[in-house]
Amino acid sequence: MVFNLETLPMQNDPILITGVGRRVGLHLAETFIDRGIPVIGTYRSSYDSLRELSKKGVVLYQCDFNQQHQINQLIDTITSDHDNLRAIIHNASEWIADGAELPAAEIIQRMLQIHVSVPYQLNLAFEQLLMNCSHGHADIIHISDYVSSRGSRKHSAYAASKAAMDNLTLSSSARLAPKVKVNSIAPALVLFNEHDDAEYREKTLKKSLMQREAGLAEFQHAVDFLMDSHYVTGRILPVDGGRHLV
Secondary structure (H helix, E strand, O other): OEOOOOOOOOOOOOEEEEOOOOHHHHHHHHHHHHOOOOEEEEEOOOOHHHHHHHHHOOEEEEOOOOOHHHHHHHHHHHHHHOOOOOEEEEOOOOOOOOOOOOOHHHHHHHHHHHHHHHHHHHHHHOHHHHHOOOOOOEEEEEEOOHHHHOOOOOOHHHHHHHHHHHHHHHHHHHHHOOOEEEEEEEEOOOOOOOOOOHHHHHHHHOOOOOOOOOOHHHHHHHHHHHHHOOOOOOOEEEEOOOHHHO
């Protein structure tokens, strides 16, 4: 489903962001479109926020990344509708705990699908669009996680898939340089959910030196730093509040 197919300004190459319906993806999409930078967004489930993004001019495509035929259709549609890309930000994610009411094989498959297989496919499919970028360089940013470097007792499939995503960053940066820079951002706590209770919040805040949320603005700063740099590639940028020292 496409909400908006208005012609994008030729002087600005669009940024593709996956998972723009809420939280980080929504903030990134709103920030870039408010700056006058065209944004292409993907989403799986409908949110009221998507209609607001569409009104602002964000081009939206619905796609369930667990359905390969929908991924293939997304690739075909974007390559047909767009000539170039300034960046791809792989923000779409899923968080399933070990022991959830799903078979273990399905949990690991779903984690690897959304965090590794989809970014891998989109990076390859849109390589020429990135090479066509009119800017000095294009960017791919994988949104990884703090646990990718140390594992997780309760979310081992999730952590393993994010570690694989970081490795994809290394391989992709070597293959696509010098025109395309590829990096990961590995956050710890970005933003609490509304339903998180006081006990959980207090416990979580004590896990980092800074003892506070990073916040959406801080995350945007990290994205801006990587996109503004003409030199940094193949790196995993931690945004963890010093959590590794606690």
